[in-house]
Amino acid sequence: MPKLFVLIAAVVLAASCTSVEPWERERLSHDCMQVPVDADQARTEAKTEATREGAAGGIQRTGGGCGCN
Amino acid sequence: MQLSASSAGTLLLTALALAAVCVAACFDRATTTASYQHHQDDTGRISTPEVRSTVDNEELQLNTRWSADVISGATPVAAAPDAYSRASEFEQTRHEAQVGANWQQSAEQQWAGGVTASHEPDYDALALSTAVSRDILDRHATVIVGADAGFDHVGRVDDPLFSRSLWTVGVAVEFSHIINPQLVAHLGWDFETRSGFQSNPYRWVPVYDGSHRPALMLHEQHPHRRVRNAMEPMVVWAPHHELFVHMGYRFYADDWGVRGHTGQLRLFHADDSDRYRTGVRLRGYTQNDARFYRERYDDVQTLRTGDPRLSRMYSLTAGGRLELRPELFDRHRPRLSLNYDATLYRYANYPVRSSMLAHSWGLNLTMEWK
Amino acid sequence: MNHLKTTSSRSVGSIWIWIGALLTLTVGPGASAEVTVGDQPDFELTDLDGESVTLSEHRGDVVIVDIWATWCDPCRQSMPFYRRLYDERSDDGLVILAISVDENQTAVADFRREHRLPFSVLVDNDHKTADAFSPPGMPTSYLIDADGVVRYRHVGFRQNDADKLERYVDRLLDESNEHEETDR
Structure with a gap:
């Protein structure tokens, strides 16, 4: 696990050396580069996952009762 | 005067629509979405109609949402009834409303906040959330820090005296970094603690005495507290200006002993004219069982569960999405989207079923006014 | 072990x-050295109709060079303002050269048609001109006087910026007209 963190930190460190100019950001600014691409769809998926799986929730937390016990 | 859930929902919907129309007058752009989602598996069906509205100008965005989960436990395909859960006998509706705002404080910093409330006959929930997002490193990276808190009240439809509560507090940190003009890396970490009643109030757990017949049935008993952690590295790559790839992994761990691994791949295609978009996704998920989970309880345990979500299981999901943006009107371009997912669940040590196939599909229509 | x-x-x-x-x-x-106030830049690009356009051929006019893209929200918001400015001042000698850095040229053509842009939209999809100008943000507009010198550079666009840009353009147009009268 510590190796994974070292690798992630290294990727971030390496990435910080990059310079992406404002006029080079066409693809980066596309809706399909956003995470999630569709927040409402992601919420629906997260809700379904939370009612069927034990590790769901977390980052895309749905909150409240699911009513689907 | 008593207000039925459906009348309350209609009133709320009308109020939200009126508020949206009034507020829209002060903003540059407004969008309204009506959607319908349907989920079906061996345990039941959930139909979810939803209405969302957003208004925004250069600095402020306000959003409202109302949805209803119409839950039906009657299943036309299950071979065996769910012996552990009497909840499946119920048919009920859950209403959820959300109000939120995003404020662009400066070119680099944005704030978001929201309140979500839900109601169903045996469960009420209220959640508050806030987040701040800041661009750093000359706009090559973004850090988002979010926090949320929730209070749930758990009841039972067949016992008006039954009343339990559940508190949830969470913190999330996300870091995104632009690697090059086609690639962004994300890393998210999420921490959540839940304190209170976390069992299913309807679920009975059989305790056996060595024979095939249960000697006694006891209410499910989960721990009072649960601490959850998740970490999610992800990359988003655009190898072509019409093609986008999202690839992520999520590791989850909690103090009930559940460890989960999720891998996900999404591909999107957006055509040059932006008149249609398509997307496919593949998701694989696996988890081990909770420390106190037993396939069969042969003696009385303090902690006991019949929840398949705490068993050893895996799931595979494959789905697709089509979005159409026809040029029907000059300035009010509608968006119509359809989505479908199929998920196969396999349970290694859940005595009620060894597998289950679920289908989810949905339809969304969004209108935009400028 | x-x-x-x-x-x-x-x-x-x-x-x-x-x-x-x-x-x-x-x-x-x-990043290469950026074009800033006092510089006298030049470029050669083709417009959406395939015609070659240079900045130096507009020497004697007041020129706005706007580096923009359809994918940039403030850029899109600025276009109705530039259209009005051009409609009102092109007879006084204002030229607008909108340099699109879009990779997706269909989107640029659709945008020009949808917003009925009356001025030249130039294509810089290989980013050579953008690299040479190195604008610090999107959009960036350069106000260039009749001698081809950058007199003012404006980064970004908000509705409040319109008045300021308009004042600068009027000042340069006045200067240009005074020059012409003196020359006569």
């Missing part, structure tokens, strides 16, 4: 190889 140690050090070694490879891949060339 020794075996484990060996495996572990190999893994760490391979991580450093990856890091080295990543650094090599990600460190790009540094």
Whole structure:
């Protein structure tokens, strides 16, 4: 696990050396580069996952009762 | 005067629509979405109609949402009834409303906040959330820090005296970094603690005495507290200006002993004219069982569960999405989207079923006014 | 145990190889010197109809060079303002050259048609001109006087910026007209 963190930190460190100019950001600014691409769809998926799986929730937390016990 | 859930929902919907129309007058752009989602598996069906509205100008965005989960436990395909859960006998509706705002404080910093409330006959929930997002490193990276808190009240439809509560507090940190003009890396970490009643109030757990017949049935008993952690590295790559790839992994761990691994791949295609978009996704998920989970309880345990979500299981999901943006009107371009997912669940040590196939599909229509 | 140690050090070694490879891949060339106030830039580009356009051919006119893209929200918001400015002042000698840095040219053509842009929209999809100008943000507009000198540079666009830009344009147009009268 510590190796994974070292690798992630290294990727971030390496990435910080990059310079992406404002006029080079066409693809980066596309809706399909956003995470999630569709927040409402992601919420629906997260809700379904939370009612069927034990590790769901977390980052895309749905909150409240699911009513689907 | 008593207000039925459906009348309350209609009133709320009308109020939200009126508020949206009034507020829209002060903003540059407004969008309204009506959607319908349907989920079906061996345990039941959930139909979810939803209405969302957003208004925004250069600095402020306000959003409202109302949805209803119409839950039906009657299943036309299950071979065996769910012996552990009497909840499946119920048919009920859950209403959820959300109000939120995003404020662009400066070119680099944005704030978001929201309140979500839900109601169903045996469960009420209220959640508050806030987040701040800041661009750093000359706009090559973004850090988002979010926090949320929730209070749930758990009841039972067949016992008006039954009343339990559940508190949830969470913190999330996300870091995104632009690697090059086609690639962004994300890393998210999420921490959540839940304190209170976390069992299913309807679920009975059989305790056996060595024979095939249960000697006694006891209410499910989960721990009072649960601490959850998740970490999610992800990359988003655009190898072509019409093609986008999202690839992520999520590791989850909690103090009930559940460890989960999720891998996900999404591909999107957006055509040059932006008149249609398509997307496919593949998701694989696996988890081990909770420390106190037993396939069969042969003696009385303090902690006991019949929840398949705490068993050893895996799931595979494959789905697709089509979005159409026809040029029907000059300035009010509608968006119509359809989505479908199929998920196969396999349970290694859940005595009620060894597998289950679920289908989810949905339809969304969004209108935009400028 | 020794075996484990060996495996572990190999893994760490391979991580450093990856890091080295990543650094090599990600460190790009540094940005070139940017065009700023006082400079006298030039470029040659083609417009959406395939006609060649140079900045120097507009010497004697007041020119707004706007580096923009359809994917940039403030750029899109600025276009109705530039359209009005052009409609009202093109007879006084104002020229607008909108340099699109879009990779997707269908989107640029659709945008020009949808917003009925009356001025020249130039294509810089290989970013050579953008690299030479190195605008600090999107959009960036350069107000260039009749001598071809950048007199004012404006980064970004908000509705409140319109008045300021309009005042600068009027000042340059007044100067240009005074020059013409003096020359006569």
